[in-house]
Amino acid sequence: MQSFRTELENPLVEKDIIDLARKIELFREGKIHEEKFRSLRLARGVYGQRQQGVQMVRIKLPYGKMTFKQWKRIADISDEYSTGNLHLTTRQDIQVHFVSLDRTPELWSKLEQDDITLREACGNTVRNVTASPSAGIDPNEPFDIAPYADATFRYFLRNPICQEMGRKFKIAFSNTDEDTALTYMHDMGFIPKIQDGKRGFKVVLGGGLGAQPMMAKIAHEFLAENEIIPYLEATLRVFDRHGERNSRHKARIKFLIQKIGFEALVQLINDEQKALKSKSFTIDTETGKWAVATEEMPSKTSEVSLEQTPAYELWKATNTFEQKQEGFYGVYVRILNGNIHSTTSRSLIEQLEGYIADDVRVTINQGLMLKYVPEANLPYVYSVLEAHGLAAAGANSMANITACPGTDTCNLAISDSTNITSKLESVITEDFPELIHNNEIKIKISGCMNSCGQHGMANIGFHGSSLKAADKRVLPALQVLLGGGTVGDGVGRVADKVIKVPSKRGPEVLRVVLNNYEENANEGEYFNDYYDRQGEKYFYTLLKPVADLTTLKDDDFIDWGASEQFQTEIGVGECASVIIDLVATLLLESEEKFDWTKAAYEENRFADAIYHAYSVFVSAAKALLLDKSVSASTQSGVIDKFQENFVETGDIALGGKTFQELVLQINKNEPSEEFAKSYIAEAQAFLGLAKAYREELVNA
Structure with missing residues (x-):
């Protein structure tokens, strides 16, 4: 290369x-x-x-x-x-x-070149900060949460406290109590509040989906706006130090809560306050990349007029809303499976530019939202979308199903989640057309139990799986989940796993459930209320005939979108496999981290320098523990085990200090220049001791 x-x-x-x-x-x-x-x-x-x-x-x-x-x-x-x-x-x-x-x-x-980044989009980092797509234009929002989401993204990008955590950390900002950003299923979520005329947020902590869904708990009913980033910083520092690192399946912050308790976690977060880079962080709510500048507002007025056709009226009723800015509309665009081609994208840009604001939002249901559409331009926007096959109504209704890529590209997927989505959507549009107006029921599907399609909080959810027939042949299957969803104001419900059915019978499951709901629900009864009234066993019995494996056909053994018989497998990862000295690699990594430490100190970024120095201690200690085949699943465990296996044995002398006393100065001191200088010197000395110990072993 x-x-x-x-x-x-x-x-x-x-x-x-x-x-x-x-x-x-x-x-x-x-x-x-x-x-x-x-x-x-x-x-x-x-x-x-x-x-x-x-x-x-x-x-x-x-x-x-x-x-x-x-x-x-x-x-x-x-x-x-x-x-x-x-x-x-x-x-x-x-x-x-x-x-x-x-x-x-x-x-x-x-x-x-156009200010678009890949940095920390994956990995054990702070992932993309999500938010309600209608932020800034929603008539019901207390204030625009976009500046706070933007500031959070920028503050933690490349921040040393969250570069190599045990697992990812997801943050969401909802703009109303409706909680359209689904804060309850995030590691930390924020909902805007006004208290005594001042801005702040309700803060929820510790949510997550995956194979073991857990709903977030309330950390603060009201946290002042200038305190949200310091609170996040303290939480991330604690998660970095105490979070699981060996078992990925137990590494999210929800499992740390499960292990030590919510109150203990909150206490650890409070104990970090002294060491924070920012005790208070004021967020600019007037200017920034989140704002729509004057020159980005619509400059063209269309003369296109449309007859008030049922299709146009339905689209306008289900896909648009009046903004709080008078005369403007927000427009939602349905995108099947979230897939839009580059040719379509460029054509839309060319035809919409100037007629709407230069601010397009990707939504959490895998669609798009167009902002600041003048009422006079709605017919033109509809005609453009219709010409591209993107004017389907019900953008936020149950007809718009969320799905992950599944077996199309994902290593972990078990069965198809994309081809079946179009089949499920057809069930609604063809058999239950009146439900195109229903925004209360959400249908979501994932290719496996990991919930990238968010099936775990769907009113009606599916995830990919497999079943074995009587003749031992394996067939693609769907786990059916019911009763999940958003309650509001940071509260959600986890769906119940009801029954597993052959994948080819997914559309029939949907027909049976919706027919039963329509026939037996009370007037105005929400789906989840109906589910609660009837109970999980009722729906298991209702769907048991659909799950009957004695009536299988050959087609049941071929997944949606496939032509060959199904077999459970995962894709192959990177093919390079080499044998190297892991201990030496970790020590080299420690030296690299010390270089970052020096660079940050020289740039007067003392808090960053201190945290990099902390990473030097942990990385070097982990290297020597590996040499003794001693494992630790958290950074705090590394610190304790190094004390036990090296300091107490006399292998490494620290001048009368314990390793805990040496390393954990990090959260007992203000991030001053004076402390940074002394802490960095101690980190450098420890790295020298570790390298000397390792060299002696190698040359013995």
């Missing part, structure tokens, strides 16, 4: 991209361990996919916002490096697939 060069205005970004190119080259040469390289590339938005030798690249769009210029840049990038498809995700990102690993630095460099 030839040396990669880039010319960007931001030297920090340029260094990051060049570093990725260099690490790819070292990985190809077998000089970086596969696990370490995986962590590094994931933190830069590069994710292995089901097909061998290619990558999925995730483009990070804070709260889903993109300008026309950025949208076009992404479309062009997809053509040049991918397949031309843009996949909109439930976390308001855009993914492109089938990208060569070696071309990812070049791809990233071209995206950054």
